[in-house]
Amino acid sequence: MRPRPRDAHRRGRRAARNRGLLAGSSLAGFIAALAAGAVSASPPRAATPSSTLPPTTSPSGTSTSTTPPSSTSPSTTAPSSTASPSTTTTTTTPPATRSAVGSTEQYGYGSIAADVTVQGGRIVAVTVSSLSTAESYSQSLAEQAIPVLKQEVLAAQSTQVNGVTGATYTSQAYLASIQSALDTLGP
Amino acid sequence: MMDGPPRMHVHVEPAMGTMVSIRAEAPALAWVDVEGAVGDACARIHALESDLTTWDSQSPMSRLRRGELGVSDAPEPVVRVLELCAEVRELSRGWFDPWSMRGGVDPTGLAKGWILEEAMAVLRTSGVASAVVNGGGDLCLLGTPPDDGRRWRVGVQHPWRPDSFAAVLSACGSVATSGTYARGLHLVDPRTRCAVPAAASATVVGPNLAVADGLATALAVGGDEVLECIERTCTYDGYLIRADGSEAATQGIEFVPALAEDARR
Numbered sequence: 001m002r003p004r005p006r007d008a009h010r011r012g013r014r015a016a017r018n019r020g021l022l023a024g025s026s027l028a029g030f031i032a033a034l035a036a037g038a039v040s041a042s043p044p045r046a047a048t049p050s051s052t053l054p055p056t057t058s059p060s061g062t063s064t065s066t067t068p069p070s071s072t073s074p075s076t077t078a079p080s081s082t083a084s085p086s087t088t089t090t091t092t093t094p095p096a097t098r099s100a101v102g103s104t105e106q107y108g109y110g111s112i113a114a115d116v117t118v119q120g121g122r123i124v125a126v127t128v129s130s131l132s133t134a135e136s137y138s139q140s141l142a143e144q145a146i147p148v149l150k151q152e153v154l155a156a157q158s159t160q161v162n163g164v165t166g167a168t169y170t171s172q173a174y175l176a177s178i179q180s181a182l183d184t185l186g187p
Numbered sequence: 188m189m190d191g192p193p194r195m196h197v198h199v200e201p202a203m204g205t206m207v208s209i210r211a212e213a214p215a216l217a218w219v220d221v222e223g224a225v226g227d228a229c230a231r232i233h234a235l236e237s238d239l240t241t242w243d244s245q246s247p248m249s250r251l252r253r254g255e256l257g258v259s260d261a262p263e264p265v266v267r268v269l270e271l272c273a274e275v276r277e278l279s280r281g282w283f284d285p286w287s288m289r290g291g292v293d294p295t296g297l298a299k300g301w302i303l304e305e306a307m308a309v310l311r312t313s314g315v316a317s318a319v320v321n322g323g324g325d326l327c328l329l330g331t332p333p334d335d336g337r338r339w340r341v342g343v344q345h346p347w348r349p350d351s352f353a354a355v356l357s358a359c360g361s362v363a364t365s366g367t368y369a370r371g372l373h374l375v376d377p378r379t380r381c382a383v384p385a386a387a388s389a390t391v392v393g394p395n396l397a398v399a400d401g402l403a404t405a406l407a408v409g410g411d412e413v414l415e416c417i418e419r420t421c422t423y424d425g426y427l428i429r430a431d432g433s434e435a436a437t438q439g440i441e442f443v444p445a446l447a448e449d450a451r452r
Binding site for chain 1: 321324325332339344363
């Protein structure tokens with residue numbers, strides 16, 4: 001493991017202009033894709049939840065825009081789409097693992113499709129089977145958002161946990177701060 | 188719109204160099220009011236971030252670090268965060284020390300937690316009954332879980348197996364985790380300014396996320412010594428996974444053993 005490249009914050013400056021573009025819209029699309037995938041599950045096949053995205057432990061830098069998230073309208077998060085696990089309920093015993101690719105959903109700056117694996121009525125894995133964005137920094141933001149969305153979806157329908165704590169999406173600023181200290185120390 | 192299952196409002200906001208997710212439930216409020224509360228909470232995050240960021244060279248915090256701005260002239264958020272930093276430095280016996288950072292005082296290890304607490308305060312005063320605000324793996328918890336549990340169940344991400352939990356904790360208030368597994372770095376001992384082999388994962392549970400955030404940073408660097416400091420606070424608890432994979436926790440940590448294996452995914 002090596003320190004992440006430190007150019008991520010440059011993307012973050014530009015991405016800040018689009019603050020919130022993912023927030024409501026892609027979530028709705030993502031969850032809609034989830035729901036579509038869950039209810040139209042294809043015949044059982046071996047679950048191979050493979051990650052189709054690179055690891056996203058490199059968040060963009062702290063943005064400095066002072067404008068409020070005006071375009072961040074959560075209204076697109078339709079009530080019906082807030083991860084209703086009941087639609088995924090199956091009666092298979094023992095629980096079989098099934099997976100399906102959801103419909104491709106537009107979210108304003110691109111499109112996304114989710115691959116969902118269910119087992120015994122629970123979503124056990126979510127991957128993104130396709131993601132396209134108009135511009136590279138949208139891609140960068142989307143790649144950061146997806147693991148968070150995935151976690152939210154799993155947590156929202158989980159009877160096991162209400163949230164996950166960890167150091168995965170660490171503050172880039174803090175990382176850079178530590179890195180600068182290390183830089184002065186040498187190898 | 189009062190029929191049907193309780194509706195959870197879910198929102199993800201890019202902020203503070205990470206993703207902040209907000210899940211809020213307020214059966215007594217109209218949907219539009221929950222949306223409004225979440226929007227207000229996000230606006231609060233961005234406003235505070237603009238004061239406290241060290242990425243913008245013209246932010247009040249950056250100017251203070253360069254000595255261009257005195258503490259007495261600094262905006263209230265800067266003053267408050269520095270007070271909390273001093274408090275956690277005391278609690279951790281110097282293991283969390285933003286004043287030892289090169290380039291001037293750097294409260295980043297605590298500021299995110301404080302900002303998330305402030306965002307939660309917006310939700311609370313707006314009438315939201317139950318919420319999780321998760322800023323890159325640091326959680327602020329309001330009320331009780333939407334299912335009938337009395338305490339929140341929080342999975343602690345496994346330091347070496349990304350899709351697994353190391354443990355599931357029963358918690359209320361806040362939970363912060365610091366560790367090096369996500370970035371493969373070593374942390375810096377503020378006393379010697381030398382890189383130290385830090386803990387694999389350091390989790391702190393307690394009433395205030397700002398303090399928990401700072402203590403988790405200290406625990407990641409100071410290990411067992413800081414775990415003793417945390418035990419002495421009586422209000423915070425710590426769960427440490429050492430670099431060699433062995434574990435330790437304060438008395439008050441509540442594991443949910445039966446779930447740990449089942450909840451792994």
